[in-house]
Amino acid sequence: MQTYESVSLLGRAMKLAYYAYLGDTQLMKKEFERKMAISVEEIQQATSTYLNQDLASVIYYKCSPKN
């Protein structure tokens, strides 16, 4: 992965520490591979599960009425 984070030394150090905190530095690679393997069907399935109105919260950030 040629992200800024993996290119810069600081980014790499941060990432290593973060994944060690998550419990496994191998996760870095595993997660990425897993994400790249996600299928259209899985997206479809998760979309209906999670983009669900019952699980939503909405903030309407509105203009104050003019005096």
Place this chain on the structure above:
Amino acid sequence: MIKHKSFILDNGLQVLVHEDHSSEMAVVNLLYKVGSRNEVAGKTGLAHYFEHLMFSGTKHIPEFDSAIERVGGECNAFTNTDITNFYITLPAINLDTALWLEADRMQFLNLKEKPINTQKQVVIEEFKQRYLNQPYGDAMHHVRQLAFTKHPYRWPTIGEKIEDIEKFDRDELLAFYEQNYAPNNAVLCIAGKVNFEEVKARVHYWFDEIPKGKLKAKSIITEPIQDGIRRKQVFSNIPTEALYKVYKIPGRLENNYLTCDLISDVLGFGRSAYLEQKLIKNSSLFANCQSYVLGNIDPGLLIITGKMEKGITAEEAEAELDSTLEIFKEVPIAQQNLQKIKTKLKQCKPTNQYPY
């Protein structure tokens, strides 16, 4: 994969070393496993406030920053909901100074009234500038408060309200320090022009004697399952209305988190993203629109947000977003488009870390 070797000290400090001899520099990154998720209501903003205090000197070193600068280094830190992360970049030849300074502030922090008060004012000022005196600046305060009823993700890392920060006293800060700033609650990563065996010896030298902290078992309240949509209007003196629609998703290490992450990319990452195409290019209600996930340890949020064109209400925009998402649910994304997004992600997607 980033090549590295690791070891653990008897006091529990986890250490990783990544050798890279392509430059003359070294990095010392020290992560403490504490963030705003470890706070409780009424005592919010403490993890971030404490990050500031870590720079205000120890019994031996009056000022952390200038000690680092004197050896040609730079340092900074960030706090998010889950972690507090300190980092130093300096010429590799001066690595030992960085290790000494980090070991020093892990045990000898000078929690005197003066820095406690100074940093309190600095943090309160930051709260006002970034969250209160900025258009839409408190939006995530409202979003979190609505989406979470019990879990500490209910407030942003800066804190729920200024009064919480004002009230912290020295005893509470000392307790927080002892509780969290201990080797067995930290991960140390050293990278750059370094030699593993040498670094290992120096880490032992500086950190071995730091006693293990008495960590309290971290029991964090689980957020109850949501059973219906929640809505709230917020009024403010802003030029155009904004919509924040958020959905509950699994935690960072749970099943389906990565799929939700990818869904947020499909919807919102890059110029050809779904929402950009449907809501910006082919419609006139949204001025802009983003979609992303909070990459938290505990179950978090997928956020869809946008600002409206002048004169358009957030309610009107939501109706259009909803019907767009209904189509998104009905019609599967083309394999080819998914592949395009994945290719772009390989090149440039930043990870979700929220610096403060």
